[in-house]
Amino acid sequence: MNAIEIRQLKYRYHDGTEALRGLSFTVAPGECVALLGPNGSGKSTLLQHLNGILPEKILGDGAVRIAGEAIGTQNLEAIRRQVGLVFQDPDDQLFCPTVEEDVAFGPQQLGLSTAQVTARVQTALAQVGLTGFEHRSTHHLSHGEKRRVCLAGVLACEPAVLVLDEPTSDLDPRGRREFKAVLRRLPATKLIATHDLELAVELCPRAIILDQGRLIADGRTVELLADEALMLAHGLERPHILHHLHPHDHHS
DSSP states (O other): OOEEEEEEEEEEOOSSSSEEEEEOOOOOOOOEEEEEETSSSHHHHHHHTTTTTOOOOOOSSSSETTTTTTTGGGGHHHHHHEEEEEEGGGGGOSSSSSSHHHHHHHHTTOOOOHHHHHHHHHHHHHHHHTTTTTTBGGGOOOOHHHHHHHHHHHHHHHOOOEEETTTTOOOOOOHHHHHHHHHHHSSSSSEEEEEEEHHHHHHHHHHHHETTEEEEEEEEHHHHHHHHHHHHTTTTTOHHHHHHGGGGGOOO
């Protein structure tokens, strides 16, 4: 059974703009897939369909399935527990005064006991390398630490699928390195929308390229990103890391 199944997904904004034009793909359990494409390609819109933020009216037509379940009004809560969405801007996601309260918020909504919530918070903070940050103010964290607290809050709900929107944007080199190391250790199925092509190469064996709401390519990340013509045609560029991976390419 697929972790994510998208079938002919279409979406248009209120102004009539087509954001998604019949996307179809599947992601197997445990896969880590990069979602690439220029601004306006539909990446964020797609991510927001995966846990029912969009569309406002759920059609129940089976266009989006998570672990075999079609997203519909009946099971929206259950689906949202399965899909952990980490937003692009951590300040959109953090709203409790301390790290511990923020990470505990999700598990508390699941009706767990105080002891279970505490255990989930400890485990999630350990997973993101922030053990000992429980009583820190969320406002006084670095951007990279805020990102990791957001991820911990999602992990504390133990979702089967992790969906991340531009997880390394605005991070300094150290913050990027730390966040990538955290992601690499997580066993969940991951779909990562990113402009950080180095991250895609390092973490995601498979990549999907979107442009103007259409699926342009789906294949091995290294092969797609090494295709200079494909990259240029869709507002992307071959990442430097590939020049190191394939030194013999320079002679071609």
